[in-house]
Amino acid sequence: MSLEVPLSQQGRCAVHPDLPAGGTCFRCGSFICADCTTSVPGLGVRLYCQACAARPDVNYLEALRQRYQGKRDGWAWVVAGVTLLLCVATAAALSQWGLRATKEALFTLVLLIPVPVGVAFFLGRRWARHALVATPLVMAVVADALAPSGRFLFFLCAMPGLITAARIHRDVRNQLFFRLPVPPAMLKVLWNERFNNPMARQASRFGFSALFMPMLAPVAVICGVVALKRVDPKATPPIGRRDQALMGLVLGLVSPLLWGAVLLLWLSDRIHF
Ligand SMILES: [Zn+2]
Ligand SMILES: [Zn+2]
Numbered sequence: 001m002s003l004e005v006p007l008s009q010q011g012r013c014a015v016h017p018d019l020p021a022g023g024t025c026f027r028c029g030s031f032i033c034a035d036c037t038t039s040v041p042g043l044g045v046r047l048y049c050q051a052c053a054a055r056p057d058v059n060y061l062e063a064l065r066q067r068y069q070g071k072r073d074g075w076a077w078v079v080a081g082v083t084l085l086l087c088v089a090t091a092a093a094l095s096q097w098g099l100r101a102t103k104e105a106l107f108t109l110v111l112l113i114p115v116p117v118g119v120a121f122f123l124g125r126r127w128a129r130h131a132l133v134a135t136p137l138v139m140a141v142v143a144d145a146l147a148p149s150g151r152f153l154f155f156l157c158a159m160p161g162l163i164t165a166a167r168i169h170r171d172v173r174n175q176l177f178f179r180l181p182v183p184p185a186m187l188k189v190l191w192n193e194r195f196n197n198p199m200a201r202q203a204s205r206f207g208f209s210a211l212f213m214p215m216l217a218p219v220a221v222i223c224g225v226v227a228l229k230r231v232d233p234k235a236t237p238p239i240g241r242r243d244q245a246l247m248g249l250v251l252g253l254v255s256p257l258l259w260g261a262v263l264l265l266w267l268s269d270r271i272h273f
Contacts, residue, residue: 203248224249
């Protein structure tokens, strides 16, 4: 809409007075020329002047990136915790059995394989991201070399580690900790998960739970109402999840009716006999 200004009324760019304005900034309304016109990832067709596009409340995906870039996420602390546990377990095993040149004593040392990877991961070294995925397999291969009879068990034990490590490898928030270039589309997914009306998701969760536990129905209704009020597709950034908010509200209202009907049927059965 803002681009369709009739030629006769066309203004001049606020920054470049010698250039005709092609439109107005969505936020501040000042005239912008073609050079100044900036689109912001995640905000669809809206166009901004360069000053407004740089604001953290407008360029919310960039603000999100700066907020989390280089900051340790939950996974970094989980990896650090597991690393510490492995060190303690190895120390306990060694103090119990001592370090002898037997295969059993060497077996204990398999637990130490992930320690350098875990430390590097916590410190934000990028190679450790990939090494973390390989570590469970390396441990299984080494354990297998020491005791071939347990091959199936070792690889079975490695599977949960492998799956978790692959999940961490794909995690956008964790990639921000490692300062990897994350495209706006993936930042949008992260923003959607954490900041796009989380109350609506709670409402739908409580709504479904209320079908089985009717005492949760009021919580679902309250969350649903609050979440519905927060929905604002015109805001910057746009707040959505109207469907989930409505779902929570409706389920919260339906659940007591269902349970009431069941109770009435049961009571009427009792009274007749
Ligand atoms: Zn502006
Ligand atoms: Zn301009």
